[in-house]
Amino acid sequence: MTSRRATSVWRRIGLALLFLCSATLIISASNLHTAEDVLIIAHRGASGYAPENTMAAFELAERLGADFIEFDVQLSKDGELVVIHDVTVDRTTAFTGYVSQYTLSELQGMDAGSYSNAIFADESLLSFQEVLDRFAGRMGMLIELKEPLLYPGIEEKVAEALKRRAPQLQVAGFGGSERVRAVGKSRNSAAIIIQSFERESIRRMHALLPDIPVAVLVHKDEHPLAPETLDELASYSSYINYSHDLLDEDIVRNIHARNRKVMAWTVRNEKDMERMKKLGVDGVITDFPG
Ligand code: G3P
Ligand code: CA
Numbered sequence: 001m002t003s004r005r006a007t008s009v010w011r012r013i014g015l016a017l018l019f020l021c022s023a024t025l026i027i028s029a030s031n032l033h034t035a036e037d038v039l040i041i042a043h044r045g046a047s048g049y050a051p052e053n054t055m056a057a058f059e060l061a062e063r064l065g066a067d068f069i070e071f072d073v074q075l076s077k078d079g080e081l082v083v084i085h086d087v088t089v090d091r092t093t094a095f096t097g098y099v100s101q102y103t104l105s106e107l108q109g110m111d112a113g114s115y116s117n118a119i120f121a122d123e124s125l126l127s128f129q130e131v132l133d134r135f136a137g138r139m140g141m142l143i144e145l146k147e148p149l150l151y152p153g154i155e156e157k158v159a160e161a162l163k164r165r166a167p168q169l170q171v172a173g174f175g176g177s178e179r180v181r182a183v184g185k186s187r188n189s190a191a192i193i194i195q196s197f198e199r200e201s202i203r204r205m206h207a208l209l210p211d212i213p214v215a216v217l218v219h220k221d222e223h224p225l226a227p228e229t230l231d232e233l234a235s236y237s238s239y240i241n242y243s244h245d246l247l248d249e250d251i252v253r254n255i256h257a258r259n260r261k262v263m264a265w266t267v268r269n270e271k272d273m274e275r276m277k278k279l280g281v282d283g284v285i286t287d288f289p290g
Contacts, residue, residue, distance in 0.1 A: 038276070039283035040290075041142050042066040043266050044085060048287035051116035052092065053083050054123035058135065064290025068140030068193070068283075073128050073158065075151040080104035081128035081161060084112075087147050091115065093125070100150065128161055136165045140191045142215075142263075142285070148201040155201055159208040162192060195241060199233070206236045215239030215263065220246065227254070234258040239282070241265060244272055252279050 045057025046064055058069045072085045077100055089095045089102065093110040102110075104127055113120025135141060148154050194205045195215035206214045216237045218225060223246050225233070233240055240255050244264040255262045263283035264276045276284050 038281065039067040039140070039263070040065070041068040041070050041140070041263065041283055041285040042289040043070050043285045043287050045069055045071065046287070046289055048268065051113040051120045051123050053085060053126065054112055054120065055126060055130075055134065056113065056120055056123050058131065058139075061289050062135075062139055066139070066289035068142045068191075069131075069135065070142040070144065070285055071131065072144045072146040073154070074099050074146050075154055075157070076104040076107055077101055078103045079153075079157070081154070081157055082107050083126045083128060083131055085146060087150065089125075128158070132161065132165055140193070143192065143194045144217075145194065145196040145198065145201050145205070148196055148198050155204045155208055158194065159205070162209065162212065193239065195239070203236055213238035215241045217241050217265075218243070218246075224251075230254060230258065234260045239263055241285075244276055244284075247276070247279055247281065249279060252281060256280070 042057070042061030042064070044052035045054065046060040046066070047053070047057050050057040050060050053071050058071070061069050071083050073081050073083055074087065076082045080103075082099060082104055084092070084099055084107075086092065086099075088098050089107070089110060090097075092112050092115050094114070095102075095110055099107065107125045108127065110125050111121055111123070112125045113123030131141070143158065145154055145158065191213075193213045193215055194202070194209075195217055196202050196205075197217045197219050199216055202214045202216055205212070214237050216233050216239070218240060220243055222229075223242075225240075230240070234255075237260065239261045241263040242251065242265075244267050247262070247264055252262055261282035263285055264279075264281045265285035267273050267276060267284050267286040268288060273284060273286065
């Protein structure tokens with residue numbers, strides 16, 4: 001081999017190595033999560049500071065700069081979507097009985113703030129429509145179908161309500177990016193994610209609204225998930241959401257390896273928040289956003 005040819009071969013090898021190193025760096029960088037990438041989701045609104053699932057809690061979450069509000073939906077006696085966590089009204093109102101025993105109008109007349117503090121006596125239970133009226137296109141919404149097996153047809157009702165909002169949501173990213181960064185410091189996004197512990201319900205939601213990301217909540221009893229179960233969940237769910245105390249590096253890696261995301265719930269202190277950020281989760285669901 002002439003010395004000129006040898007130089008050319010070495011130059012090509014050098015260029016190939018340089019290309020490989022650059023590609024590796026680019027791939028590594030694209031997989032890196034920084035603390036700023038982590039979505040902050042206000043659990044039942046900023047429920048560490050205000051009564052859960054009320055307008056006060058949601059508005060505070062927005063002011064604190066949360067990316068999303070998380071809330072729970074169920075059905076009233078007259079088949080309307082209502083925002084409440086428990087299947088009964090006992091804990092958060094002065095009334096007793098199942099949510100499904102009351103009409104929407106009766107539920108909207110209930111004080112849902114005093115259980116937390118008398119200063120919130122004006123807060124009432126909300127319809128899904130009221131939350132959409134106030135926040136559609138303004139903030140991300142992580143909508144949990146709570147106990148959907150009790151409410152046949154709830155998936156269709158949620159899908160219809162969201163479809164009616166499509167023009168409003170489209171402007172801000174209906175079915176698009178989970179984060180639409182606004183100008184300045186605002187981190188509030190305008191996307192929708194629907195989650196539930198009930199997989200069949202989430203499958204149904206995915207079939208009804210294929211452009212809206214869905215999330216499966218992993219119940220503690222289901223942990224650890226077998227690899228084939230994770231594959232199955234990843235076949236329709238964009239997010240696999242875990243209780244923060246169960247999460248470790250392996251779980252996060254296994255979910256990301258399937259090109260899916262993971263959110264951790266429910267974080268209530270700085271130590272757990274830092275641990276979740278270090279693990280590289282995509283979102284943290286917390287009572288104390290901001
Ligand atoms: O977002 C996750 C979390 O909300 C699930 O638990 O009981 O607060 O609805 P729970
Ligand atoms: Ca919830």
